[in-house]
Amino acid sequence: MPIVTIQVTREGTAPGASSTTPEQKAALIKGASELLRDVLGKPMESTFVVIEEVDTDNWGWGGLPALDYRKKLAAFAAASSR
Amino acid sequence: MPIVTIQVTREGTAPGASSTTPEQKAALIKGASELLRDVLGKPMESTFVVIEEVDTDNWGWGGLPALDYRKKLAAFAAASSR
């Protein structure tokens, strides 16, 4: 009876995609269900998986909206490599 | 001060509806609040109810996206009744 909730930012990670694709979602569902089966012996039919997509404006990291924080990290990395 | 969170797939269950209707949402809110009042004596005005609608692609069951799993269950049921 496990419930696995996967929260990700609403953005594409596959070429040309602007958000998580149906194929990626199916892979996340399959993988998470199999993980609970393999580690805890939970039957696949008693596992729920819920994927929550969150706008990047709505996700904060390092005190900033996600995209701004990524820019900050990138700038820091660039400065460190000079 | 209870919080009741109701997660359902974004699909219609009323005739002609493609998702949960405002009337159904109001009934869920009323019913959940009354349940906490009747069982635990919690005043209605101190209970929050949050309804989260989840796209069917984003809900996994049996290792598959919800709609695919339902097809699998239906096919299994049909085969068993032959």
Add this chain to the structure above:
Amino acid sequence: MPIVTIQVTREGTAPGASSTTPEQKAALIKGASELLRDVLGKPMESTFVVIEEVDTDNWGWGGLPALDYRKKLAAFAAASSR
């Protein structure tokens, strides 16, 4: 496939109880599952209910820990009724 999550403070509401009793939990589970069946037609066997009990220190309302806020409300009510 609904999931109903019920968050309540860890305190007794039944005589002599210091937290929600097993009987009350069973009544919450039954009531929540029947609510989803009656309003949205969801089969009982495909509904999960999760009850989360939260220490009163860990629940804030009105900017205060729950028990302190209740005292504030009670004092306010007493003052208003003089």
Add this chain to the structure above:
Amino acid sequence: MPIVTIQVTREGTAPGASSTTPEQKAALIKGASELLRDVLGKPMESTFVVIEEVDTDNWGWGGLPALDYRKKLAAFAAASSR
């Protein structure tokens, strides 16, 4: 490694806005991250903040959808002040 989840109704509170503005979201993210830093010493870069916007139809209070309950409170307040 804290996670702060902020659930608010999807409505505007800034002049002319119909929902929480990007600037308000950034202020919520900054404030929540600083709160965990100042109270628990958690580094900003290890704090996630997730803002969930909920349609007003999907938020219940006092056994009613939010907007209906606000009307009820307003009517009550008006009646009490006569």
Add this chain to the structure above:
Amino acid sequence: MPIVTIQVTREGTAPGASSTTPEQKAALIKGASELLRDVLGKPMESTFVVIEEVDTDNWGWGGLPALDYRKKLAAFAAASSR
């Protein structure tokens, strides 16, 4: 920046264990993080995994507390196989 929340009942699935063991928890954390890396390319160091253990009294399925529902399912299966 994904967050994976895994909710399971507080019971043992390994021999002699009364709840999920530290080794099983580490395997769930590793597996969930690798799943997000492999499917969505998310770096391991930006994925949080939170495991929530729920008392069996606090988990409802089929309108009953989990252990009662399992007994019901077992009795049904036994009756069907006669």
Add this chain to the structure above:
Amino acid sequence: MPIVTIQVTREGTAPGASSTTPEQKAALIKGASELLRDVLGKPMESTFVVIEEVDTDNWGWGGLPALDYRKKLAAFAAASSR
């Protein structure tokens, strides 16, 4: 009507404390409620704050249980500073 959920690991950050102290919890509740008041104008009395404390075994980061990942980070930092 906001709900702010703060998830932190169950460990002490104040001298001699093994988990978040009541005073720290009260400060988190006050700060989170004031944040919603100051940014979105939400009245303090309509904001719930829920603090969830998670065992360090139950929190994963970088594919490892939290304490193991911290050791890994510390070792990496030490090696980089030689």
